[in-house]
Amino acid sequence: MRRMPKSLPKDTMKSPKKIQKKPLKKSDFTVASLHPGDMSFLQGGEASLKTLVEGLTQARVVVLGDVGLDRYTLGRVDRISPEAPVPIVQVLEQRLKLGLAANVADNVTALGGRVDLVGTIGRDPAGQAVIELLNESTISDRGLVLTSSPTVVKERIVSEQQQLLRVDYEQIEQCTPKIEKQILSRLTKLLKPGVVLVIEDYAKGLLREQMLQQVFALARSRNVPVLVDPNRKTPLQHYRGATILTPNRKEAEALSQMRLESEADVVPVAQSILEQTDVEALVMTLGRNGLIFFERNHEQAIHLPTTAQEVFDVSGAGDTVIAVLGMALSVNMPLPVACLLANVAAGVEVGKLGTATVEPYELLSALQLWCGST
Numbered sequence: 001m002r003r004m005p006k007s008l009p010k011d012t013m014k015s016p017k018k019i020q021k022k023p024l025k026k027s028d029f030t031v032a033s034l035h036p037g038d039m040s041f042l043q044g045g046e047a048s049l050k051t052l053v054e055g056l057t058q059a060r061v062v063v064l065g066d067v068g069l070d071r072y073t074l075g076r077v078d079r080i081s082p083e084a085p086v087p088i089v090q091v092l093e094q095r096l097k098l099g100l101a102a103n104v105a106d107n108v109t110a111l112g113g114r115v116d117l118v119g120t121i122g123r124d125p126a127g128q129a130v131i132e133l134l135n136e137s138t139i140s141d142r143g144l145v146l147t148s149s150p151t152v153v154k155e156r157i158v159s160e161q162q163q164l165l166r167v168d169y170e171q172i173e174q175c176t177p178k179i180e181k182q183i184l185s186r187l188t189k190l191l192k193p194g195v196v197l198v199i200e201d202y203a204k205g206l207l208r209e210q211m212l213q214q215v216f217a218l219a220r221s222r223n224v225p226v227l228v229d230p231n232r233k234t235p236l237q238h239y240r241g242a243t244i245l246t247p248n249r250k251e252a253e254a255l256s257q258m259r260l261e262s263e264a265d266v267v268p269v270a271q272s273i274l275e276q277t278d279v280e281a282l283v284m285t286l287g288r289n290g291l292i293f294f295e296r297n298h299e300q301a302i303h304l305p306t307t308a309q310e311v312f313d314v315s316g317a318g319d320t321v322i323a324v325l326g327m328a329l330s331v332n333m334p335l336p337v338a339c340l341l342a343n344v345a346a347g348v349e350v351g352k353l354g355t356a357t358v359e360p361y362e363l364l365s366a367l368q369l370w371c372g373s374t
Contacts, residue, residue, distance in 0.1 A: 064207075122146070153169040290305040
């Protein structure tokens with residue numbers, strides 16, 4: 001296995017247009033696994049783990065994407081309805097949480113980083129709830145644009161920690177030129193050297209191809225790396241100009257139009273996405289099988305097995321991965337180290353109910369378990 005680099009090459013995080021990229025060949029990638037306990041790429045043992053986690057507090061991230069609200073309706077089921085064979089839920093509590101791209105921003109601030117959220121919300125009670133939750137989480141709302149469209153709400157009906165039903169309230173509309181201009185104006189003020197831009201695409205109408213290309217050009221002019229969590233409904237070529245893509249298994253299949261039926265299929269799927277987008281790296285999340293990442297100018301991909309002690313709910317894991325990746329890269333951590341932190345953080349997140357965040361002490365504890373420290 002190739003050793004993890006101790007520092008980023010000077011041009012690793014520059015715009016794709018400025019990097020001399022060699023053409024890919026089908027034989028370019030082999031896959032090696034990094035198993036728990038392997039600390040060959042770290043120096044300083046347990047102390048270095050604490051330094052890594054503390055370093056995330058210096059992160060500066062801008063999150064662009066579809067903003068929404070998650071509503072959890074928690075209750076108890078004692079009987080089946082006489083009207084239809086469905087459970088009757090006696091509601092005990094309702095909880096509101098930042099959703100969609102706002103959940104990515106929430107993950108950043110939970111780990112101590114600085115974040116700005118850019119997107120749209122409606123002039124409605126759900127939009128007001130988003131603003132209130134942002135204020136509670138000390139996330140700036142200066143990047144938000146108010147529109148006449150309703151705020152996206154995802155409601156989950158839960159009984160005894162078991163999700164029974166999800167109800168989506170949304171009205172998907174293409175972003176107007178006026179709204180796009182306002183979004184780009186906000187990004188122009190926020191994208192500065194030292195910042196990493198994270199784009200969370202939920203295909204709710206905000207991120208048209210023209211918008212994405214304008215954002216990529218703006219980021220390139222500011223030397224700002226762009227990480228994209230893609231959507232399977234969005235054509236792959238729309239992401240050409242990004243620095244890193246972070247698809248999950250199903251998204252990778254849809255974007256490459258290839259099936260992931262075995263471990264051997266991961267390489268050709270990644271190869272196809274890299275060739276079509278010209279991104280510098282591909283970080284693919286594999287659910288219970290962890291994470292694998294490919295760097296264009298390296299011949300060996302690295303697979304990181306999951307660190308989850310118990311998989312309770314996988315919703316929001318991708319948000320955690322891209323949030324931690326963006327934070328780590330903004331403070332100049334090498335991509336392999338950033339991927340390790342993201343993988344470990346996701347392992348913590350899936351052990352919680354719904355879309356959740358990870359606290360610094362949880363990440364440190366999980367890292368210590370990974371590396372065999374106590």
